[in-house]
Structure formats: C-alpha cells, structure tokens
Amino acid sequence: MAAASICRNLRLRLIPSKRIPHSSLISTSAPAFSTLPLRDQEEIGRWTWSKLFLFIPGAITFGLGTWQIFRRHDKNTDSLEFRKVQCKGVFDEKKSIYVGPRSRSISGVTETGYYVITPLIPVPGDPESIQSPILVNRGWVPRSWRDKALNSLEDEPQNSSAPTSTEESPTTSWWRFGSVKHKDLEAEHVPSVIPVEVIGVIRGSEKPSNFVPSNDPNAAQWFYVDVPALADACGLPERTLYIEEINEHVNPRSPYPIQKDHNMLIQTSRMPQDHLNYVLTWYSLSAAVTIMAIQRVKPRRSRR
Structure with missing residues (x-):
C-alpha cells in the first residue's frame, strides 16, 4: 500500500505483471553442456558430409590442371x-x-x-x-x-661363306692383265650407294x-x-x-x-600449347565450382 500511495503522489501508473507459478521457479531446462538427441546428431553429420562433397569437384579439376602443368613441362624439356x-x-x-x-x-x-x-x-x-x-x-x-x-x-652368310677359287691356270694367265683391266672398268661403272x-x-x-x-x-x-x-x-x-x-x-x-600422314601425326599428339590451354580450362572450372560450393554452404542472412 505504501508503494501504491507513493506512485499516486508521483502520478505514476503501475503496469501489472504476470504472476509466475511457483512450480516454474524450479528450472527443468537441460544444462548448457547437454548433448542433442541422436537423431539430430545424425542429421548434422549428414549435412557436414554433404557440404564437404560440394568441394570435391573443385579439388578434382584443380588436380587435373596441375597434372597438365607437369605434362607441359615434360614436353618443353624435350623441345x-x-x-x-x-x-x-x-x-x-x-x-x-x-x-x-x-x-x-x-x-x-x-x-x-x-x-x-x-x-x-x-x-x-x-x-x-x-x-x-x-x-x-x-x-x-x-x-x-x-x-x-x-x-x-639368314641366307646371306651362307652365300658369303661359299669358297671361291683365286688360282689361275697357266692357260689363262695370258689374259690376266686384260681381264684385270676389264674388271677395273666395270668397277668404275658400278653405281655407288x-x-x-x-x-x-x-x-x-x-x-x-x-x-x-x-x-x-x-x-x-x-x-x-x-x-x-x-x-x-x-x-x-x-x-x-x-x-x-x-x-x-x-x-x-x-x-x-x-x-x-603429317597432319594425323600432329592431331593425335598433344603439343605444349595444348596443355597450357587445358591448364587454364581446368583451373577456371575449379575456381567456378569452388565458388559455387562456398555460396552454397555460406549461411544466409535472415531478412527482416
């Protein structure tokens, strides 16, 4: 009553408060360190793995781009x-x-x-x-x-091993000089390689x-x-x-x-410049999918 009279004298209006049941004074809430239910834990675990899977394409494309760098280096070494x-x-x-x-x-x-x-x-x-x-x-x-x-x-050694007679009979010795000269003339006309x-x-x-x-x-x-x-x-x-x-x-x-064919030989081969183009392609794709994954897992701001 004293408080009411004081407020009346000061021209203040009291706002009635809600009565709190006595039973609610005893806290029944779980402590801060209590664990979540098992079902909620499984859902959080699945959500974590799904977020990690979003970054796998970016890692794969980054690895492919790095491999193309090594391939280009190998071909530039053997220029x-x-x-x-x-x-x-x-x-x-x-x-x-x-x-x-x-x-x-x-x-x-x-x-x-x-x-x-x-x-x-x-x-x-x-x-x-x-x-x-x-x-x-x-x-x-x-x-x-x-x-x-x-x-x-296989037949050449047998032919080359065949014995050849180099002896000259007396009856043929008279044409020896002419024969040798004739052979020399033939040797001069034998085409070279x-x-x-x-x-x-x-x-x-x-x-x-x-x-x-x-x-x-x-x-x-x-x-x-x-x-x-x-x-x-x-x-x-x-x-x-x-x-x-x-x-x-x-x-x-x-x-x-x-x-x-020269054109087919070049088309079926990868030149160093081709590998450089592949590097740029794979790295660009890696950056794009990684950015998309970050945007996907980034928490969204609630609109008021």
Whole structure:
C-alpha cells in the first residue's frame, strides 16, 4: 500500500505483471553442456558430409590442371619432339628392325604388319649429309615384307661363306692383265650407294600399356618403340635421334613402307600449347565450382 500511495503522489501508473507459478521457479531446462538427441546428431553429420562433397569437384579439376602443368613441362624439356626435320643419308638395310605386330585397314580389309625402323648413316665426304646416325621409322610394311627381309639375312652368310677359287691356270694367265683391266672398268661403272632425302618428325619412345609384352632384343622381338634399346641393338649411342618419316612425296610404284600422314601425326599428339590451354580450362572450372560450393554452404542472412 505504501508503494501504491507513493506512485499516486508521483502520478505514476503501475503496469501489472504476470504472476509466475511457483512450480516454474524450479528450472527443468537441460544444462548448457547437454548433448542433442541422436537423431539430430545424425542429421548434422549428414549435412557436414554433404557440404564437404560440394568441394570435391573443385579439388578434382584443380588436380587435373596441375597434372597438365607437369605434362607441359615434360614436353618443353624435350623441345625437339614433334619438330619437322629433313635429313640426308644412306639407309643401312641390314640393321633394320621390325616393331609389331601393328594392324592397318587397307580398303576396308584389316592386315597385320610391322613398322620398319632403319638406321640412317652419314654419306662420306658429303657436307649436306647428317653427321651422326639416326633411327628412322620408315612406315608400315606387311608381314610378308618382314619375312622376306629376315630370310635374306639368314641366307646371306651362307652365300658369303661359299669358297671361291683365286688360282689361275697357266692357260689363262695370258689374259690376266686384260681381264684385270676389264674388271677395273666395270668397277668404275658400278653405281655407288645413292643417298636419300628423309622428311620426318622427331619422336620419342612409346609408352606401352600393361597388356603389351616386353621387348626381347636377343630374339629380335620388338613390340613397342624403345629408342635407347633400338639404338643399342643397332650399335648406336643411347641418345640417338629417332624420327618418323612422313608421306609428303608418295611414290605410287613403291607403296611400301607406308609412312604416317603429317597432319594425323600432329592431331593425335598433344603439343605444349595444348596443355597450357587445358591448364587454364581446368583451373577456371575449379575456381567456378569452388565458388559455387562456398555460396552454397555460406549461411544466409535472415531478412527482416
């Protein structure tokens, strides 16, 4: 009553307050450190994993972009690869190596053959010739071509080991001087080895799949191009240059070997500039999907 009289004298109006039940004075709320129900925990866990999955595409595309950087670096290191060159020399046919088998479709018919790789050696006394031997992939040849070449190499030692009589009988000694002179005239007219002009593209060793057998140089079994091993088999240095001849000047009278087309060779290969374009593409895609993921998980502001 005293409070009411004081408020009346001061002209103040009391606002009636709600009565709080006595039972509500006893707190029944859970303590601050109490855990959420199991169902709520599972929902929060699923939401956390779903947020993490949103960032996986960005991580994958970022990794692909980084891998393209390493691929570009590898090709820039070996800057001579895929360069077009012109070489002059003489083919050492006896050291030809056949790599295969390789299938080729000719007029709709699939035929099995091989790549023939032959050392190109310098021409003595020719300043325009190559200065060191190189390996040339001359193109694709059918199986019969390979079998014929191998058979001729097997028969050559037998023919060269045949005895030849060098003794002269008294009855033929009178024409000895004239005969030798005649042979010298024939030797002068024997055509020398004709140099060849080779136009090709510098390449490296092939990377075979797990299903390709290993090369066996001792058995003359070559299933893929291994430049150092091929050079060693031909008696050449390990870092011998290897080129693939291209068919810029096709001779219809001599269809084999069938060289690769220059345009197809470049189209089926990835140049360093192509890898740079891939880097920019993958990194841009990574940034885009990452930004989208951040916007998705970012808490939204409630509008009033």
